Amino acid sequence: MTDISHFFYRYFLQLGVSEAGAKYLNMAALLLVMLIVIVIADLLIRKFLLNLFTRFSEKTKTRFDDFLVINKVPRNVAHIIPLLIALEFTPIALADFDYLENIIVKGLLVLSILITIWIIRSFIKAVRDYLNTKDELKDKPINSYVQVVLIVVWSIGLLSAFAIVTGIPFFKFITTLGAASAVILLIFRDTIMGFVASLQVSINDMVQNGDWITFEKFGADGNVIEINLATVKVQNFDKTITTIPTYALISDSFKNWRGMEDSGGRRIKRAVIIKQSSIKYLNKEKVEALKKIELISDYIDKRAADIDKYNEQNNVNKDLLINGRNLTNIGVFRKFIETYIEHHSAINKNMMIMTRQLAPTPQGIPLEIYAFSKDKRWENYEYIMADIFDYIIAAVPYFDLEVFELISEFKTSD
Template sequence: MVNELQSWLLSHGLNEAGSVILSNVFSLAALVLLSLVINFLARRFLLSVVHYAVARTEAKWDDYFVERKFFSQLAHLVPAVGVYLAVPIIFSESPTLVTSLTHGIYIYIVVVSVLSIDAFLNAVHDIYMHFDVSREVPIKGIVQVLKIIAYLIGGIFIISLVLDKSPFFLISGLGALTAVLLLVFKDVILGFVAGIQLAANKMLVEGDWIEMPKYGADGEVMEIALTTVKVRNWDKTITTIPTYALISDSFKNWRGMKDAGGRRIKRSLLIDIHTIKFCDEEMLARFAKIRFISNYIEQKKQELAEFNSLYYVDNEMLANRRRLTNVGTFRAYVAGYLKNHPSIRQDMTFLVRQLEPNEHGLPLEIYVFTNDTVWANYEGIQADIFDHILAILPEFDLSVFQVPSGNDFKSFLSNSASQKS
């Protein structure tokens, strides 16, 4: 075809060199036009048919291949095939040009193939994310490794085409660069291994609440990638942690709390030791009217009366008798109050206990679990409980220990001055 065009140009008075150049330019222009026409037809008809068929199906998985433009990438192979078949015909008398153009087409096919594999892997990952198992076994790191391998192999093929060498020749030469490759891809290798361990041991999944003070992370896991894990902190900042650091360092995962359905309240109330005393009859009569401990008071009064009569205790000497205390009765009230609280789980650890007294008073610790694990709701439940306990404390003739403030000292000095005057 080129020779026919060249002969026609010579017959119209063009010299041989000019006719060769001009004929090649016209042939290349025709080749470009042919590729554009084939590409238009492929995208206008073939791709439209594929998209129409995908839209008509009830399945959802094929929609992700359309969204990730997998079929659009494959459509670019159609003009490449057409041009590949047309080059030997158009440039039949120019073997060198045929070879050069063929190599260029090969490179184009490799690039399109790699991009198609990239789109295919993205679509597969999107489909996988809609399965429940994706929360426990994320595959994004594996997908990224496969992409790296695809791009690496594509790069080797392109270099082999440019250098006109066998791909296996280049691959065999990579053995000498192993140390360099290990250094360059150190983070990728460590991240890949760490990702496998995290997935196999179910140590971390997207949506987990983790704490890792070393990296300033305290929030929800957004993404588990090949080399990094993104955490959205509760202050809306984002912390990026190396994936392998989750294996080499320690972190706290709150998933167990969510799975158990109970969140722990562990807080102490410091009671002023000077307000602790035995209960007299007036106090017992008053406490017996309180709903949560009325049965407790009657039971304890009967138990102590039986004990004192059994051992012939001298009732005139109060120190010889077993008696109720206001702090013990208050502890029973708190336990009764929490057992009747609708937001406290009764099937998990339930403690209302005294800790060792110290210079700040007697710590009364509440150790229970709420049935709501949402942070805001949990804080509201905890606050309501301690609001009530602090407000009810004076009913038991008890007070909370509080370090004296400047106003306390000011009031004390003012009272001292008024007494002296």
């Protein structure tokens, strides 16, 4: 070993170089040889492993080995042997320079930790990409778990590197850091909260990639495109991106539209407000006129017959319409709306269909439609709902009713 460490030393002495100079030149020459050997070994091993993995991945059916190549796992693994050569050769090249040897060896050990971290990182990314191709895992926050593992790996690696540089044993170094745990918790507060939140989100199946969510607090209204450890990215319908802290999903209230998308229809819940002053009883002439409306002609015949029978049996004085039982224009109109919705081709008949009268307001009486459209796509849903209300609003005057409109009065100066 001594002969190798002083391989060029005697040669430089023979050339008339001083002992000190010969030592430095010997060290430089050995380091140069080591560098050349390391570079050649790295190139050869990297090329060999890359070709080996590429050929192997082409012959196998699984795509996992393809992702190993894509994420450069073989290339990173190839650095291990050159690094071992450097660790083995450094004490020989620096046999006469103990202080410098100590520094370089520590540097190589730190570099070995970084290379190990990089290998683990590329391998984990390959696993992530492979798992993302599985249909049963596409709705899981895999990125969150990957980030947690990488944080742990980087933390252990950096602590090991500090322990090597300072010369403190690793476990003693960890024990010393325990006293600063409060500071560490404060620094990694968002990460810890995000990790816990991502677990709860995944376990409770609160949000999946592709879900449409509405989060008013953060101005988000669109599809979830990414779930990470600390954030959830939502692409709004105007193509902007909103970033939401992951822990906000469990600490605040938001709306997930997945239930609607998985159901048989999308809810229509909108009202027409009728002026109270236009509501009245229907006389016989108006009843006869409304019988011409095909959707409710059978209903009016039956109801009118029942009412006339009741009034005759009870000898009701019909000189005033208020006496006895009567049809009202708003009641007949409500039945008209309900019948129209029930016959509409775009409405899901297997889900609730209802036309109801809500409590009176200062503006009038709301008649609310509650039904579900078959088509859940936003643009088609809006078209269906507009088509329904176009028809209903246009039908209001046939029942001698009026829709409330807020009229602004402007005073003009002479």
